[in-house]
Structure formats: structure tokens, C-alpha cells
Amino acid sequence: MAPFNQALKFGLITGLILIAYNVVLYAFDVSIFSPVFSILNGLISFGLMIALTVIAINKTRDLDLSGRISYLQALQVGFVVLLVSGYLGNLFSFVLNEYVDPEYMRRHVDNLIYSLEGKVPEETLDTMIEKFEENLVPLKTLIKGFWLTPLIGLVLSAIISIFIKKDKTNLELH
Numbered sequence: 066m067a068p069f070n071q072a073l074k075f076g077l078i079t080g081l082i083l084i085a086y087n088v089v090l091y092a093f094d095v096s097i098f099s100p101v102f103s104i105l106n107g108l109i110s111f112g113l114m115i116a117l118t119v120i121a122i123n124k125t126r127d128l129d130l131s132g133r134i135s136y137l138q139a140l141q142v143g144f145v146v147l148l149v150s151g152y153l154g155n156l157f158s159f160v161l162n163e164y165v166d167p168e169y170m171r172r173h174v175d176n177l178i179y180s181l182e183g184k185v186p187e188e189t190l191d192t193m194i195e196k197f198e199e200n201l202v203p204l205k206t207l208i209k210g211f212w213l214t215p216l217i218g219l220v221l222s223a224i225i226s227i228f229i230k231k232d233k234t235n236l237e238l239h
Contacts, residue, residue: 067138075121076149098177132234143222151214163203
């Protein structure tokens with residue numbers, strides 16, 4: 066079992082950084098569904114999550130485990146970082162969309178639909194609208210996030226843990 070002090074700390078840091086990033090997007094009313102921004106946003110968000118998870122695993126290895134960490138320990142630390150940050154993000158989104166600005170998502174979905182009218186087939190647009198409508202209920206999105214976040218965290222942590230150097234003690238001998 067891995068010690069989780071670094072994981073919890075970096076989970077909170079990651080979650081707070083992502084919340085601050087989303088507050089900036091909200092404050093500047095960035096069009097969150099534009100294709101270019103969606104890709105860029107995904108890269109930034111996942112990049113931050115991956116980088117801070119790697120840092121947390123490495124710090125746990127170096128500070129708490131004498132320079133050695135097993136794959137399972139790295140997986141556990143990464144999972145906790147991603148779970149804590151994911152749940153913080155889910156709670157922030159819920160509060161934003163339920164209490165702060167209940168029309169926030171609706172505005173952005175409406176803007177996307179308006180920008181796509183006449184550019185995509187009517188049936189495709191209707192299907193997209195239907196899917197967006199399902200995801201506009203903040204409580205439903207929160208509940209979905211509570212079971213989806215651990216799955217994403219586990220997969221991402223499993224991948225990250227493969228690439229972490231497990232033993233740094235042999236570097237000190239040379």
C-alpha cells in the first residue's frame with residue numbers, strides 16, 4: 066500500500082488548478098464547444114492532470130518510499146490524485162451549472178446549434194441536440210461524474226504508472 070499524503074496534496078492542487086482554469090474560461094465566456102477550443106481544452110486539461118499525477122507519483126517514490134515504487138503503488142497514488150481532482154471538478158461544475166449560472170451550458174449549446182445549422186444534416190443536428198439535452202441536467206451530470214471519474218482515473222493512472230521509473234536508488238550508486 067502506498068502512502069497517500071502526496072496523492073491527496075496533488076489531487077487537491079490539480080483540482081484547484083483545473084477549477085481556476087474553468088473560472089477563467091467562464092469569466093471570459095469562452096465558447097467551450099467550438100471544435101478548435103474543445104481539442105485545445107482537452108489537451109490542456111489532460112496535460113495538467115497527467116503532469117501533476119506524474120509529479121505526485123515521483124514525489125511519493127522519492128520522499129516516502131526511499132526511491133522505489135512498485136507498479137501497484139504508482140497506480141494507487143495516480144488513482145487517488147485523479148479521483149480527488151476529478152471529484153473536485155465535478156462538484157465545481159455542479160455548483161456552477163445548478164446555482165451560479167443555470168443557463169451557462171444552455172447558452173453554449175444554443176450557440177453551437179446555431180453555428181451548425183445549415184452545415185450539418187438535419188437528422189445529425191437533431192441527434193446532437195438530443196444528446197446535449199440529456200447532459201444539461203446538473204444533478205444527472207454530477208451523478209454520472211461520480212461513477213465515470215474512477216473509471217477514467219484508473220485507466221489513466223494505469224497508463225501513467227507504466228512509464229514511471231520504479232527504482233531511482235540504482236542511479237545514486239554510480
